[in-house]
Amino acid sequence: MNLWKPTLALATLFEAVTVFLRFGLGLEATRDTAATVGRLTFGVRIHHGMVGLALLLVSAAVKGETWKNRLIVLGGALAISDLVHHFAVLWAATGSPQFDLWYPR
Numbered sequence: 001m002n003l004w005k006p007t008l009a010l011a012t013l014f015e016a017v018t019v020f021l022r023f024g025l026g027l028e029a030t031r032d033t034a035a036t037v038g039r040l041t042f043g044v045r046i047h048h049g050m051v052g053l054a055l056l057l058v059s060a061a062v063k064g065e066t067w068k069n070r071l072i073v074l075g076g077a078l079a080i081s082d083l084v085h086h087f088a089v090l091w092a093a094t095g096s097p098q099f100d101l102w103y104p105r
Contacts, residue, residue: 003073010077011084014048018085023093030100038103045100049082051075 021027030045037046055075062068086097 003069003076007073007076007080010073011080014077014081015084015089018048018081019089022085022090028098030098030103034103041103043103043105045103047082047086047099049079049086052078052080052082 052075055071055078059068059071059075062071086099091097
């Protein structure tokens with residue numbers, strides 16, 4: 001089954017939401033989640049692309065084709081959206097990809 005179309009469609013949706021949160025509402029994940037999520041992750045900045053890569057790895061171990069395909073589409077969409085957000089959208093809009101691996105102290 002060709003999974004590219006649903007993956008790219010979902011990635012586009014995720015990126016649209018991410019752009020709205022960042023530029024429409026003025027939220028910045030590194031700044032606005034440091035006191036909450038940052039404490040839970042011991043200062044490690046978890047990007048949605050990292051969650052996507054984890055889902056892609058999990059999909060390799062799933063036997064059922066339906067769930068495997070769902071995990072591939074979701075994981076791929078999250079990874080693509082994060083890459084586009086940091087290395088195309090943010091870099092073009094702010095001059096920096098702002099791909100922080102750690103929350104600021």
